[in-house]
Amino acid sequence: MKKNDTKSILLVGVGGQGTILASKILSEGLVRKGYDVKMSEIHGMSQRGGSVTTHVRYGSKVASPVVPEGEADVLVAFEKVEAARWLQYLKKGGTLVVNDFEIYSLPVLTGAAKYPEGVTEKLRAAVPNTKVFNAGEIASSLGNIKAQNIVLLGALVKAMGLEDLDWEDVLKELIPEKLLDLNLKAFRAGLEQ
Amino acid sequence: MRKIMTGNEATARGAWEAGLHFAAAYPGTPSTEILENLALYKDKGVYSEWATNEKVAVEAAAGASIAGARALAAMKHVGLNVAADPFFTLAYTGVNGGLVIVSADDPGLFSSQNEQDNRFYASHAKIAMVEPSDSQECLDYVKEAFEISEKYDTPVLFRVTTRICHSKTLVETGDRVEREVRPYKKDVTKYVMAPANAKRRKQILTERIAALKEYSETTPLNRVERGSGTVGIITSGISYNHAKEVFGDEASYLKLGFTWPLPEKKIRDFAASVETLYVIEENEPYLENYVKALGIACTGREKLPWIDELTPERVRRAFFPDSEESGGYSIDAEIPPRPPVLCAGCTHRGFFYEVGKYKDIVVTGDIGCYTLGIVPPLSVTDTVICMGASVSGGVGFRKAVERAGRKEKVFAVIGDSTFFHSGITGLIDAIVNKAPIVVNILDNRITAMTGHQENPGTGRTLMGEPTHQVDLKALCMACGVKEENIRLIDPYDLTATRDAVRAGYEATEPFVIITTSPCALIKEVVRRRANMKCFVDEEKCVKCKLCLKAGCPAVNFRDGRVYIDRASCNGCTVCMQICPKHAIVREG
Ligand code: SF4
Ligand code: SF4
Numbered sequence: 001m002k003k004n005d006t007k008s009i010l011l012v013g014v015g016g017q018g019t020i021l022a023s024k025i026l027s028e029g030l031v032r033k034g035y036d037v038k039m040s041e042i043h044g045m046s047q048r049g050g051s052v053t054t055h056v057r058y059g060s061k062v063a064s065p066v067v068p069e070g071e072a073d074v075l076v077a078f079e080k081v082e083a084a085r086w087l088q089y090l091k092k093g094g095t096l097v098v099n100d101f102e103i104y105s106l107p108v109l110t111g112a113a114k115y116p117e118g119v120t121e122k123l124r125a126a127v128p129n130t131k132v133f134n135a136g137e138i139a140s141s142l143g144n145i146k147a148q149n150i151v152l153l154g155a156l157v158k159a160m161g162l163e164d165l166d167w168e169d170v171l172k173e174l175i176p177e178k179l180l181d182l183n184l185k186a187f188r189a190g191l192e193q
Numbered sequence: 194m195r196k197i198m199t200g201n202e203a204t205a206r207g208a209w210e211a212g213l214h215f216a217a218a219y220p221g222t223p224s225t226e227i228l229e230n231l232a233l234y235k236d237k238g239v240y241s242e243w244a245t246n247e248k249v250a251v252e253a254a255a256g257a258s259i260a261g262a263r264a265l266a267a268m269k270h271v272g273l274n275v276a277a278d279p280f281f282t283l284a285y286t287g288v289n290g291g292l293v294i295v296s297a298d299d300p301g302l303f304s305s306q307n308e309q310d311n312r313f314y315a316s317h318a319k320i321a322m323v324e325p326s327d328s329q330e331c332l333d334y335v336k337e338a339f340e341i342s343e344k345y346d347t348p349v350l351f352r353v354t355t356r357i358c359h360s361k362t363l364v365e366t367g368d369r370v371e372r373e374v375r376p377y378k379k380d381v382t383k384y385v386m387a388p389a390n391a392k393r394r395k396q397i398l399t400e401r402i403a404a405l406k407e408y409s410e411t412t413p414l415n416r417v418e419r420g421s422g423t424v425g426i427i428t429s430g431i432s433y434n435h436a437k438e439v440f441g442d443e444a445s446y447l448k449l450g451f452t453w454p455l456p457e458k459k460i461r462d463f464a465a466s467v468e469t470l471y472v473i474e475e476n477e478p479y480l481e482n483y484v485k486a487l488g489i490a491c492t493g494r495e496k497l498p499w500i501d502e503l504t505p506e507r508v509r510r511a512f513f514p515d516s517e518e519s520g521g522y523s524i525d526a527e528i529p530p531r532p533p534v535l536c537a538g539c540t541h542r543g544f545f546y547e548v549g550k551y552k553d554i555v556v557t558g559d560i561g562c563y564t565l566g567i568v569p570p571l572s573v574t575d576t577v578i579c580m581g582a583s584v585s586g587g588v589g590f591r592k593a594v595e596r597a598g599r600k601e602k603v604f605a606v607i608g609d610s611t612f613f614h615s616g617i618t619g620l621i622d623a624i625v626n627k628a629p630i631v632v633n634i635l636d637n638r639i640t641a642m643t644g645h646q647e648n649p650g651t652g653r654t655l656m657g658e659p660t661h662q663v664d665l666k667a668l669c670m671a672c673g674v675k676e677e678n679i680r681l682i683d684p685y686d687l688t689a690t691r692d693a694v695r696a697g698y699e700a701t702e703p704f705v706i707i708t709t710s711p712c713a714l715i716k717e718v719v720r721r722r723a724n725m726k727c728f729v730d731e732e733k734c735v736k737c738k739l740c741l742k743a744g745c746p747a748v749n750f751r752d753g754r755v756y757i758d759r760a761s762c763n764g765c766t767v768c769m770q771i772c773p774k775h776a777i778v779r780e781g
């Protein structure tokens with residue numbers, strides 16, 4: 001089996017949280033940096049509140065657009081329970097970025113299933129490299145909870161050591177003018193996490 | 194220019210660069226964005242349209258091709274079943290302008306009712322097939338597909354899968370080559386498939402296959418990549434990338450991009466040049482069967498799964514079962530499922546809630562958001578088979594019920610777009626064959642499931658022009674439904690919905706209920722309802738939890754109290770109307 005320099009990132013969340021936009025910005029930045037980039041998103045039924053996953057891989061030459069299990073360098077979870085659901089994709093020694101944020105699925109809302117307790121503590125205990133913060137709260141304090149995806153993107157950029165790129169320029173291109181200021185702030189706040 | 198594009202974007206781009214004139218499709222995940230992207234070229238030489246269904250799309254594209262235009266029809270895998278009729282005959286007629294038919298298969302069932310491998314359609318219909326592996330190949334190969342089509346006078350099946358359609362990879366784009374629409378010459382022996390002509394065309398088809406076999410041996414679409422080791426892998430499509438991920442540069446690859454007819458000699462030569470031969474492909478052993486039929490020993494299916502899409506780790510587990518388990522973490526926690534649900538404020542909810550009150554209503558469902566009527570607590574739907582089957586299947590169900598002397602009432606539930614697609618033929622069947630079923634057209638004024646495409650009921654075309662809006666009620670009446678047997682209801686109004694459901698339930702003739710509220714996610718609707726919110730008056734709430742029966746994701750029961758999430762609530766009031774204590778109030 002081959003060894004190469006491909007890096008893998010998995011972004012997981014719930015439909016409507018903006019994972020796809022965050023992945024788009026990330027991929028665009030990586031392309032500008034000259035990497036070969038492959039990104040894979042799955043949508044369909046997931047748009048109706050299901051769980052959403054995006055794979056982003058980059059390096060000198062990327063083969064598959066799908067992150068193999070146990071090989072993600074970073075797992076970014078936009079929702080706590082989704083971190084647990086996709087944990088087996090994170091490689092040993094990888095970084096876990098968790099949004100300390102709960103979205104109850106319908107089975108939980110109607111009492112057919114339970115939202116597990118103490119997930120963050122368990123995640124912290126299992127993965128040495130875990131960063132937990134409430135991106136939703138940070139985005140809300142900046143003016144709109146919807147920018148939580150960009151807060152998480154900032155944290156991801158830091159976790160991957162990709163700060164040396166003009167991300168603000170990429171954001172300017174992909175985010176509508178009137179939301180740009182908010183998102184630039186959100187991105188900087190993410191970098192500080 | 195170097196850009197990162199999805200396979201769908203790249204296919205659209207490549208078709209445009211190839212000088213495409215005409216495109217048609219019915220939206221279906223994962224193929225939808227091909228036409229959405231082609232529509233962006235409306236001022237740059239391409240006419241594109243949403244067709245009422247895939248058969249119509251293929252026939253329209255075929256008509257354009259016969260007239261001399263380069264034409265493309267796109268659909269998801271199950272769409273090709275709908276279009277199979279013209280597809281098979283087009284193999285006989287051939288084309289004039291290049292004709293490419295895209296089939297977007299969905300291994301892994303990300304949003305489909307079955308897993309099917311449409312590569313078999315190519316071999317079955319005897320239509321040339323091209324299979325790209327990434328976005329660059331989508332762009333390059335679709336251009337080549339048009340060349341093949343015109344050179345060999347054949348339609349070309351362009352077969353992609355979800356992971357290719359929805360993955361973004363780097364693409365070098367080019368310029369459009371403008372093409373004249375070719376002249377048309379009347380030729381009934383070629384374009385009129387009456388038996389005698391068809392028989393002659395079958396002969397021509399056979400000769401064409403021989404020529405295509407020749408092409409398959411020599412085209413760079415089928416290429417060998419030499420590795421350093423002794424293992425050889427025959428593969429196509431996305432499976433090539435997964436194989437490459439696992440075997441890297443050590444293995445040699447016969448990477449097939451032109452996959453019908455397959456290159457016999459190339460396969461024999463490749464097999465002879467390696468010590469161990471693997472065939473790596475997802476779903477069906479399409480390549481493997483061929484290789485084995487040539488008498489060549491290879492390993493594939495006995496190691497690879499039959500079910501689900503292929504992934505790098507599935508390939509690794511299959512061929513390197515002893516390799517150390519790659520990393521991965523886990524925690525000890527019961528992780529609750531997160532199934533898709535009807536959105537907060539969805540117009541379908543009130544309707545399902547009222548129908549769900551009857552224990553002897555059988556709901557034959559269909560393909561669309563309202564398929565989610567199966568999800569608890571609504572749980573009303575009994576069957577979902579394919580586009581349009583709610584109505585026609587409902588007719589059969591009802592006839593059997595009558596035969597058995599049973600009492601179930603059939604409610605066929607179908608969306609506006611699906612009704613136009615293939616529900617209307619079922620309604621005609623119900624009328625003519627006197628099946629007293631209730632056809633419920635949940636008209637939300639959009640094709641919601643695939644991401645809000647226009648349809649014959651929306652009054653707009655794919656290219657954004659205003660157009661005639663088909664009147665569903667008038668249409669049903671024209672089919673023979675009596676006016677007194679048609680109810681138009683606002684499904685947010687539970688009383689009106691209840692009355693209509695009761696009337697339908699009691700009807701002894703074919704009955705139609707049409708809902709009239711647009712999808713809650715349409716931009717104008719979101720804007721209009723932005724300040725409409727429901728909230729729970731805690732003083733009055735007795736925590737009976739009846740409001741949770743609506744299954745709305747905005748209504749929460751947490752820490753011993755019910756509250757409504759303001760961010761997602763759109764003030765539809767369905768929960769408010771359910772609450773026996775009038776504890777839910779609306780503002781705005
Ligand atoms: S997209 Fe529209 S129709 Fe579909 S579930 Fe959401 S609100 Fe309902
Ligand atoms: S139905 Fe009314 S009273 Fe019962 S829990 Fe809901 S809000 Fe409270």
